[in-house]
Amino acid sequence: MKLHQFRALVAIADSGSIRNAARNTDYSPAAITKAVRELEEEVGVTLIVRETTGITLTQAGQVLLEHARFTMAAIARARDEMEAFVSQRKRTLKVAVPSWLGMTLLGEIIARFQTLMPETQLEFFESFPSLTLPKLRDGTLDLSIGRSYSPAPAEFNQLSLFSTGYAVVARAGHPLASCRSLQELAGASWILSRNYKGEDGAFQAAFQEYCDRCAPRIHISHSSAVANSLIARTDLLSLMPWPMAELLVAKDGLCVLPIRDALADAEITITYRRGVPLSAPAKCFIEATIAVIRESEHSTDADKRRFFHTVECLLKDKDNIPAEG
Known part of the structure; x- marks a missing residue:
């Protein structure tokens, strides 16, 4: 499988036709068609179906599309890392966070992060499991803070931060x-x-x-x-x-409402892909998050004391960011 074949498949999925895929890339319609045909021959299954309304992906095509998106995102991240060494070009870290974290500790996390990574642009998404999981899988998101996925998908690491009712x-x-x-x-x-x-x-x-x-x-x-x-x-x-x-x-x-029924607690974690090297900004953001939580847990500040009355901190003394994803 080659990168240009993956790129052609993604372009077709995003645009819905060979012609539009060509417009969105630097390939000709003939080159797009050839790339997908070669990919189908290599994997031995049909990936796209031509219909009067456009092109749709088969089930196999949808599965391979997920891998194609992740591969392209991984290459883009690697390119960004290398270009940062050469030109100090601004990098972007994409993180999903729950809105309540944005209203409490996130400001301090960002301040600490920016001190160490002033050239990195942060891009935030709201953390909803149904939306963040696909984005983590295809590389659109670097990190997600939110309710833990249960059962935990094998391809992710989850670092426990809080438990909350x-x-x-x-x-x-x-x-x-x-x-x-x-x-x-x-x-x-x-x-x-x-x-x-x-x-x-x-x-x-x-x-x-x-x-x-x-x-x-x-x-x-x-x-x-x-x-x-x-x-x-x-x-x-x-x-x-x-x-x-x-x-x-x-x-x-x-x-x-004074509901007496037992509503189960949820575990809040930082989630990221397993086996994929974390970028320097991703490591820095996780480290900043851990540091702010540890410093804030025993703070005398009234707002922080109120916040920690609503959660149980699950961080352990040994919890640190691993060397690899």
């Missing part, structure tokens, strides 16, 4: 604000970051049982800003990690 949150004055059990919320509508149907393991087992029994109306938001705005302005309920719930109760006048 979940709260049921509503606008102040919500008619269900005094409910003490999930079953009392049978007629409620929800805005969540994911669909809990089919959740793995025991995570949020109580909420899953509630969903199975009461079949509530659930809307999905992949933006915490959108979700929080809807919670504050409608009768939608939500599940939130306690750090976010505490912040919004104080900031936006929301309330936490």
Whole structure:
């Protein structure tokens, strides 16, 4: 398999046709066609299907596309690393973080990171497992901080940072604000970051049982800003990690329902690809994160004390960034 073949496959997947793929690369339509045909001959399966509406990838093509994207991203990262030595060109580190971390410790993490890596540009994404996992796999993301993946995919390393519980949150004055059990919320509508149907393991087992029994109306938001705005302005309920719930109760006048059902804790980790060398900026960011957490855990600052009342720190004295990914 050759890089130009992978590049042709990615271009077709992104553009939907041979002609558009050629426009988006420096290859001719004939060269794109030849590259994909040679790739199909090498792997022995059909990768693309030509239809009247354009080109689609077969199941095998989709699987190989994931490897192609990751390979190209890895080469781009290697090129960036080498060019940085030659020209000190600005590098980019792409990190997914939960919004509550952005509202608490992230500022200090960035300050420490920039002191050590002033020429590196940081690009942040909001951390939702359903969105970050594919980006980690194809190399679009370097690191992700968020709820651990369970069971842990074999291709990732996960460094545990926190454990935190979940709260049921509503606008102040919500008619269900005094409910003490999930079953009392049978007629409620929800805005969540994911669909809990089919959740793995025991995570949020109580909420899953509630969903199975009461079949509530659930809307999905992949933006915490959108979700929080809807919670504050409608009768939608939500599940939130306690750090976010505490912040919004104080900031936006929301309330936490006194639910007595046991809502399972979630483990918050830094996740990155196993077996792939971490770039210097990625190592520096992880080290900065660990250092800020350790320094903040026993701080006398009121905001930090409030934050650490909502989480359990899982970092151990021996936890350090490994030499390799």
